Amino acid sequence: MRRIRAAILGATGVVGQQFVLALQDHPWFEVATLAASERSAGKTYREALRDERTRAMRWFCNEEPPADALNKTVDDASELDLTKVDVVFSAVESDAAKDLEPQYAEEKPVISTASAYRYFDDVPILIPGVNSEHARLIDVQRKNRGWKGFITTQPNCTTTGLAITLRPLLDCFGIEKVVMTSLQAMSGAGRSPGVIGLDVLDNVIPYIAGEEEKVQKETMKILGTFGGDRIEPAKMGVTCTCTRVNVLDGHTEAVFTSLGRKCSVDDVTDAFLGFGKGLVEELPSAPGQMIVVHEDPFRPQPRLDRDNHDGMATTVGRIREDPVLENGIKYVLVSHNTRMGAAKGAVMIAESLHRSGYI
Amino acid sequence: MRRIRAAILGATGVVGQQFVLALQDHPWFEVATLAASERSAGKTYREALRDERTRAMRWFCNEEPPADALNKTVDDASELDLTKVDVVFSAVESDAAKDLEPQYAEEKPVISTASAYRYFDDVPILIPGVNSEHARLIDVQRKNRGWKGFITTQPNCTTTGLAITLRPLLDCFGIEKVVMTSLQAMSGAGRSPGVIGLDVLDNVIPYIAGEEEKVQKETMKILGTFGGDRIEPAKMGVTCTCTRVNVLDGHTEAVFTSLGRKCSVDDVTDAFLGFGKGLVEELPSAPGQMIVVHEDPFRPQPRLDRDNHDGMATTVGRIREDPVLENGIKYVLVSHNTRMGAAKGAVMIAESLHRSGYI
Amino acid sequence: MRRIRAAILGATGVVGQQFVLALQDHPWFEVATLAASERSAGKTYREALRDERTRAMRWFCNEEPPADALNKTVDDASELDLTKVDVVFSAVESDAAKDLEPQYAEEKPVISTASAYRYFDDVPILIPGVNSEHARLIDVQRKNRGWKGFITTQPNCTTTGLAITLRPLLDCFGIEKVVMTSLQAMSGAGRSPGVIGLDVLDNVIPYIAGEEEKVQKETMKILGTFGGDRIEPAKMGVTCTCTRVNVLDGHTEAVFTSLGRKCSVDDVTDAFLGFGKGLVEELPSAPGQMIVVHEDPFRPQPRLDRDNHDGMATTVGRIREDPVLENGIKYVLVSHNTRMGAAKGAVMIAESLHRSGYI
């Protein structure tokens, strides 16, 4: 089989680098094009990553960069040669995404980690296994816009773990209300400048601009129903408070739910464990287990659980009946915000869309 | 006026040391007796604090220890000479408290930071200004037990800030439900061994044994009604998830409430700001403002706000209407767990009981 | 006495804010002018500090900003009205300092925390008590440049504690060699963006660009001899490795010295303790004790010792004979990089120059 040629927009940034790793040795995709700003274009990727003043390599992942990527010449992200590209992974900031993504979506599938198009009626926010059928909104989008390609998006990294754990609860028991407090990792804020060390040491920052609105809106959209031409948001209430804590990777979320009917801790555990069967056989980046459940009350912990199944599993623990909310269940989850919540999650979307024929 | 002679039980421990500081230069109280385990008895306080092997001074507060305390001889906590004591501040662990506190309560007032007697029907959990009238349960206790003295307790440090902020909401609007997630500081766990550095760095620990039950139970007791011979717990639901984060001092709590009637952010702000008037004039340790309110959405932060009013104020921010809970209001609070939440808060209880004639 | 009117250049930045605090209620100086970039000019200081997008107050010190400062109108730092100013404290970056400082030095004394003029032959680097007599280089500078005012500088914050502790060693015993490794706090890097949280958590950064060269050069200049028209650098070798650790404030330095003659731990302790007598009576910002010495081997620690004497003392511990360097003595020091090492240290320079008649 010829491998599917991927372009990475914003390849020199943190998320772009994660795409390079997520696509390394991928069985279906190959990195055909690394694209970045005009300043980097024409340089090798290695040169583009090097800080000229300090000689430091501006590579931000723990794994080493693949040698073949380092030797590739970087293209200008505003002038991709689409004849060499089958799918575009967009890791640029929302402002740049606004212009670039539609430009390439005219011809090619664009999978975006940016929020620029996430809330448009004809653009799905996909999590394979959670709302794969929302992919059919792509047909509506193409018709609306006259595109051969399309744009699809990934949720905000804080939405991801929440939506994944709510899906089986919704399917099994129904959900009335969700009250969530997040303790988010610093990597969610990126590096420009992201979270300043002085602000976060010995501290909690109780606000992340725009985050709570995103989580509330996206969760209801993702868990909504595709009705042929649009998505009807899920009929549930979602409220949250989003905070930043001194953690590198891995968002922790304390979730309180009011379910549609009374159920026990065992019922909920079974629902979590049964979720996502089949995905792993289908999609190379899927975790072996979509939701990992701990009985040890000291788990999940972000440092110990973020890398479960290569950062693609959502880990849940402390499942308890809630004494206050009606049919209440509370639990704690940890989700890797830069794996399942970013590049590798976006690659899994592409895999899912390849299986369903959209790519 | 003759100063009231205080004994500190457990004076060499962390909380005991905080009592030494909280009583330093106090206008009403003086430290008459420093008491600790048999091993320390007979030594000067300075000697008792010194680690023999390493020569290090085992003093755990940022402020220097008072010179006169260092030169005092430490007494055996199991054999206090009560003729020299008017009030006993108990900073011992719950196991020791179980035996020692009743022994001294036969004759003298005992103010305890331990949980040993907190849940007894005839023992109040006091926060001055929040439920000062519960002090009258002391009369019931004395009658029950035939004591001249009494035991009164302080809440768990995680309950304190929550109960303080709920009091004005309950009074002004009524409260149906409270959903709270705490991000607690390490000092709440003490030093034996408390939180191990290896466990908390780059991490969140999602469980503190027994903490959630304490907060739920204590909050309803504190906000309950004294009915002449017992306290009727408040008729509200309280649910929480308690986590530990990498912060030295200052518990952060994300609170979601369902109030008794619809009210605006301004209503709630006014209720918070209006709370506790009069306390400051009455009690030397009372904060100038019981609840400090921030408009800056990035506040409160534990490192920046824990020391407000010498750690005696509860600081609130991010007051918002909640889109999901009925008549919902959500906010974030920071409370200093080892000041208002421990020794200095207990001193303020003693001040309040002095004003009302119990001491 | 009329108070000396101070202007603060760069008043909205971190160091500028520290100047505002260091001059609050000062017995000799008053803040007459707060100056910042054109963008802030004309606003009140309060408005200039407010982040428009998030409504957050960009105030970075733990102490609250003085109310009268908040209400002052900010001037344009490039167009100071010198008729209202007796002394200029410069807290701008080195690039801006290069142009602005000489412009004002033509007429007025400029005390600078920037490095722009630190290495000029006719510009002293002053630490009161350590090399106060270098102030006489100001006369040379004035003559050279035809200025009525002058520029004087403060050392790099990593040099400060080292030079302070070396001074009594040099005076008492002579110094041949100094080998130093620093463990520097994040606040030394400022906030633009300073140290990114992601880079420093669970980590050490073994390089601070330019820092080692500064420390080596400045130490020898500060400890050098003023010979009437120039400073002859001290004849000693200084080598260092500068690292960044996850600490808010307070630089820790492990120092190994080869002294001019054999001396004991007690000799060195006495030299440290005897240093700086007289300063405290003379200068309002001087610490009660210039060098604090700990016997407890676990001290000094940056969190426990940085605030000694309001951050103006250098704290030393672990004084030991060194088994390898000739006449070797090794010790560890902690110095507060943003108090003695920045604004408040610069205010103390101004106090010293006022005493000696230069201001």
Add this chain to the structure above:
Amino acid sequence: MRRIRAAILGATGVVGQQFVLALQDHPWFEVATLAASERSAGKTYREALRDERTRAMRWFCNEEPPADALNKTVDDASELDLTKVDVVFSAVESDAAKDLEPQYAEEKPVISTASAYRYFDDVPILIPGVNSEHARLIDVQRKNRGWKGFITTQPNCTTTGLAITLRPLLDCFGIEKVVMTSLQAMSGAGRSPGVIGLDVLDNVIPYIAGEEEKVQKETMKILGTFGGDRIEPAKMGVTCTCTRVNVLDGHTEAVFTSLGRKCSVDDVTDAFLGFGKGLVEELPSAPGQMIVVHEDPFRPQPRLDRDNHDGMATTVGRIREDPVLENGIKYVLVSHNTRMGAAKGAVMIAESLHRSGYI
């Protein structure tokens, strides 16, 4: 080939757990016996690790415990059945080691991570590749003590990286003096209670009891010469200051050396890179490269470099000529204190002794 049957003494502790992982799927060794205190004996390893009160699994490594180990029955460490054991890995505390190690050394080879026998004249401290020939001291030991087995030790984890990097410098250029400051990770202190979170957050602890003496003494022994019946310590001076920083794993050391002759940064780089050739082919646990060298001045960093070559490489950077020490070279190293510096390093010693016929 029959696999060599290993016993792990202290298997439930942190270092013991690391031995379990280091021996998992080992080509030459198999874990035949897991031994711990009487309290654990007779339980499965899984049961022995479980905390009864909290249900938490007291497993402290990031990798999951091997399933077959969890099901093994734990033996009493004081009563090993030596007929089932070919080599004993000792991970017990020094006090226990003092009694147990000689007891088993009468019959079997004991490889110890404890310091109990490290400084005995007839006990080698081994680092394969650095001083493999010191293994011959085992013959002396056996003769002295009449043992069929023997005890050999591993250095303190802070010595390991230092000795590894000094070896090629000594061989190529000679070494006169070494001045080192360590910034050590918390895992070096273990968990009983190890470093308390409250002590290390926003802090540096400038003292580790006994550490400096160990490093100074061990380095000279390891780099010494085996003269047929004893080891003649290397004739060089080693002085150090050991500090603890808020890092999980990976000791950072700032090293200043005075070499035997003038040499350039390139000379030193070549010496480092050329060191250890041949080891990797011989020993399964050996790193692909014994010393990794970075040109990027921001490296090595403990978080980024501790895991190089599975934690078995020592990573060096910032190689510079030193302006002060004679023929001076300074550099920074990072070494993984719980891999190469503990269990996996001890396994590599066993591999080396197997190759040389001692096991």
